[in-house]
Amino acid sequence: MAEQNEMLKIVTPMMEHVCDHLCRFPGEIERKVDLEEVCAGCQMGKYVCDILNTYNRVKQEWIPVAERLPDVPIDTEDEHCPYFNVTFLNGVVNTLQFTSDECTWFDEEGNVYNDVLAWMPLPEKYQESDKGEY
Template identity: 40%
Template sequence: MEINKLWEMYEESITKEVQLKKKDEIEKSPFVAIESCTQNGISNGILQCLKELEKDKGKVFRKAYHLYCKAQGINANTGFGFWIPVKERLPEQDTNVIACFDDGFITGVEYTNDWELWADSGEVVAWMPLPEPYKEK
């Protein structure tokens, strides 16, 4: 099997695993928990194959980490989310997000009524979810 195909399978598997973990947090269903554990086993199995086939183990772990972050909606290089073009998808109504305007201005906004509060500031071209709030250890 081609290594690139294994990486595609790993990305699909880890994405499904992250989705199942989020679903389990909401539903608390034993069936979802079992499916999540099974999916984790599949992801780990693919990763073990990649570790055997790739020569540089560090590269495998770095790429796996980047794919895991991507599945979580986080850019591993910046620690923030990814910009989502408004042409592609809008945030949920009454949600606080980071918005980028057509002039490059970036600020936090609440998405309500199709950005109408911000019409005088220019056009919103992309947005990203806010990061998790700070929690003291």
């Protein structure tokens, strides 16, 4: 949810600029009501969000735990806690789960890790393209 709010903070001014400077409809549509209907159906905001989300997935950088922890809903049961790539103070990289209830990193056996230095979301799962290309 926090990421979605941050995305809106970025996308909203971008879309206002696009609408004010690039949209071809204001000059073609005389009635404001008709223009509002066109704007409501515009897919440009979705395209901008998709571009930014793709950039964020490709960009994937380590996030220091001192800076922030993952957004996991409180009261999420351990077996439903999401997985993250983590790096430890000694440089080892592993995949662990995180719970917001206790601000705890743990593995599938329930072992708790306190020396996590940084984390990042897991990449998107692999999907074959529609064209059968890899």
